Amino acid sequence: MDVTPTQGIDFTRLTLRDGLDLAISIEEEARDRYQDFAEQLTLHHTVDAANFFARMARVEEIHRSRLAERRQALFPGEISSAIRAKVFDVEAPEFDQVRVFMSVEQALKTALAAEEKAYDFFARAIPQLQNAEVRALFTELRDEEVEHQALVKQEMARTSGEPSANAEAYGDDPVAQ
Amino acid sequence: MELQAKPVQPQTPAALQPKDYKSDLKPIWCPGCGDFGVLQALYRALSAIGRQPHEIAFISGIGCSSRIPGYTTAYGFNSVHGRALPIAQGVKLASPELLVVVAGGDGDGFSIGGGHVAHAIRRNIDLTYLVMDNQVYGLTKGQLSPTAPKGLHTVTSPFGSLEEPINPLLYVLAYGAGFVAQATPADMPGMAALVEEALRYPGFAFVNIQSPCVTFGEEEQQLRAHKAKMKPLASLGHDSSNQLAALDLARAYGKELYTGVFYRNPAPPPTYDALVRLRQAELAKTRQPRERVLDAYLQK
Numbered sequence: 001m002d003v004t005p006t007q008g009i010d011f012t013r014l015t016l017r018d019g020l021d022l023a024i025s026i027e028e029e030a031r032d033r034y035q036d037f038a039e040q041l042t043l044h045h046t047v048d049a050a051n052f053f054a055r056m057a058r059v060e061e062i063h064r065s066r067l068a069e070r071r072q073a074l075f076p077g078e079i080s081s082a083i084r085a086k087v088f089d090v091e092a093p094e095f096d097q098v099r100v101f102m103s104v105e106q107a108l109k110t111a112l113a114a115e116e117k118a119y120d121f122f123a124r125a126i127p128q129l130q131n132a133e134v135r136a137l138f139t140e141l142r143d144e145e146v147e148h149q150a151l152v153k154q155e156m157a158r159t160s161g162e163p164s165a166n167a168e169a170y171g172d173d174p175v176a177q
Numbered sequence: 178m179e180l181q182a183k184p185v186q187p188q189t190p191a192a193l194q195p196k197d198y199k200s201d202l203k204p205i206w207c208p209g210c211g212d213f214g215v216l217q218a219l220y221r222a223l224s225a226i227g228r229q230p231h232e233i234a235f236i237s238g239i240g241c242s243s244r245i246p247g248y249t250t251a252y253g254f255n256s257v258h259g260r261a262l263p264i265a266q267g268v269k270l271a272s273p274e275l276l277v278v279v280a281g282g283d284g285d286g287f288s289i290g291g292g293h294v295a296h297a298i299r300r301n302i303d304l305t306y307l308v309m310d311n312q313v314y315g316l317t318k319g320q321l322s323p324t325a326p327k328g329l330h331t332v333t334s335p336f337g338s339l340e341e342p343i344n345p346l347l348y349v350l351a352y353g354a355g356f357v358a359q360a361t362p363a364d365m366p367g368m369a370a371l372v373e374e375a376l377r378y379p380g381f382a383f384v385n386i387q388s389p390c391v392t393f394g395e396e397e398q399q400l401r402a403h404k405a406k407m408k409p410l411a412s413l414g415h416d417s418s419n420q421l422a423a424l425d426l427a428r429a430y431g432k433e434l435y436t437g438v439f440y441r442n443p444a445p446p447p448t449y450d451a452l453v454r455l456r457q458a459e460l461a462k463t464r465q466p467r468e469r470v471l472d473a474y475l476q477k
């Protein structure tokens with residue numbers, strides 16, 4: 001089943017301000033999801049993957065803040081048109097993509113799949129856009145996703161073969177609930 | 178006085194963001210647990226409705242899923258195993274202006290707390306009941322739960338269970354719940370929309386959420402299987418105002434994964450909380466001072 005990641009967004013009517021707001025929301029969602037993953041895995045002794053996701057959260061925050069600065073310069077003080085509640089898993093990995101004791105390699109695969117998903121989102125939206133400025137923005141964002149994929153792949157090559165967390169070391173005893 | 182509970186009025190959409198409902202407490206669920214998806218959908222549904230956190234109360238029992246109240250900025254009561262519904266009913270009657278949401282597991286709701294479900298439904302108190310159905314007792318490490326499929330091997334059924342599972346959808350429909358739906362985090366926008374619709378329903382609303390337990394759950398209960406299996410009721414042309422059709426579809430629980438609204442009463446009857454307010458207003462006209470009431474007993 002094809003679940004549309006952004007419910008109710010009519011791409012044909014997006015203005016540049018809407019497009020920037022949507023892009024900011026997408027980066028914000030990705031940042032928050034990576035941050036959540038980092039916290040969950042830290043809590044569950046999966047430190048290496050947690051550190052990688054924390055880094056991803058910082059990267060997404062850089063993307064978000066760059067877009068936010070651009071938006072502020074173009075439309076200072078105008079209220080955001082993006083409804084965060086409507087943005088679902090566009091660049092953010094789905095919530096179930098983490099597991100206790102996952103390896104860095106698995107974490108990298110999760111991030112790569114998320115970057116590919118984001119590329120598809122922008123690629124699918126572009127033909128529907130009517131506004132030339134938004135089309136330029138989305139084309140730029142789509143192309144950036146290719147760069148991000150390349151960075152993740154580089155990291156994959158650098159870390160391949162590194163040992164992953166050891167589940168046996170963290171067995172816990174039952175406790176009364 | 179109006180008899181019907183008021184549907185929640187949407188406010189300016191951008192007024193409250195999902196993060197405004199997220200508390201500082203970090204969930205301790207296993208990474209990947211379906212309950213994370215439920216929580217995200219819930220934050221979004223709440224922000225779409227736009228009620229302030231202090232106008233909302235989350236009541237739960239005990240279980241992994243029952244931790245939800247702690248993860249929201251609303252009022253919360255993580256109470257006693259199986260007793261979420263009685264407490265929530267009390268909260269709603271005492272503070273009818275609150276949006277009261279009950280959350281918990283299939284064990285909490287249909288094993289130890291099963292007896293309360295029928296009464297909450299027949300009273301039609303304006304509550305939204307979200308059951309995170311993972312077919313297992315998650316918190317206590319994987320025992321057989323009331324919705325576990327027959328034959329399941331668990332620590333408490335090492336040779337396979339001999340019982341048929343409870344069918345939560347049929348159960349609540351049979352008692353006359355006005356809003357009955359099923360969701361899965363395999364379709365996040367769909368789940369958020371269903372939770373929102375349930376929150377807006379004026380009366381007892383039930384959403385059975387197939388929320389995978391990644392640690393003790395079976396392979397066929399995981400998100401990947403849900404994605405392959407789920408069938409939105411809307412795509413089947415189901416008329417959600419048809420209670421008999423809903424009952425018929427609900428019989429497939431455990432075999433088919435239907436998502437969406439099974440039944441929505443097109444003419445919601447007055448809620449118990451509204452009737453209580455009406456009765457209180459009527460009695461207020463002839464209310465005796467407390468000393469007089471006591472005197473009446475003494476004279477007897």
Ligand SMILES: Cc1ncc(C[n+]2csc(CCOP(=O)(O)OP(=O)(O)O)c2C)c(N)n1
Pocket residue numbers: 177239240241242243258281282283284285286289309311313314315316317322
């Ligand atoms: C009166 C009482 N009986 C038993 C327990 C032990 N207990 C805690 S949670 C639980 C069941 C949890 O399963 P469920 O309600 O389905 O929630 P989940 O953890 O799967 O989300 C049990 C039996 C308890 N805490 N209190």
Ligand code: SF4
Pocket residue numbers: 205206207209210211212241242311315316389390391392393
């Ligand atoms: S035991 Fe199961 S239900 Fe509980 S937090 Fe872990 S995955 Fe979720």
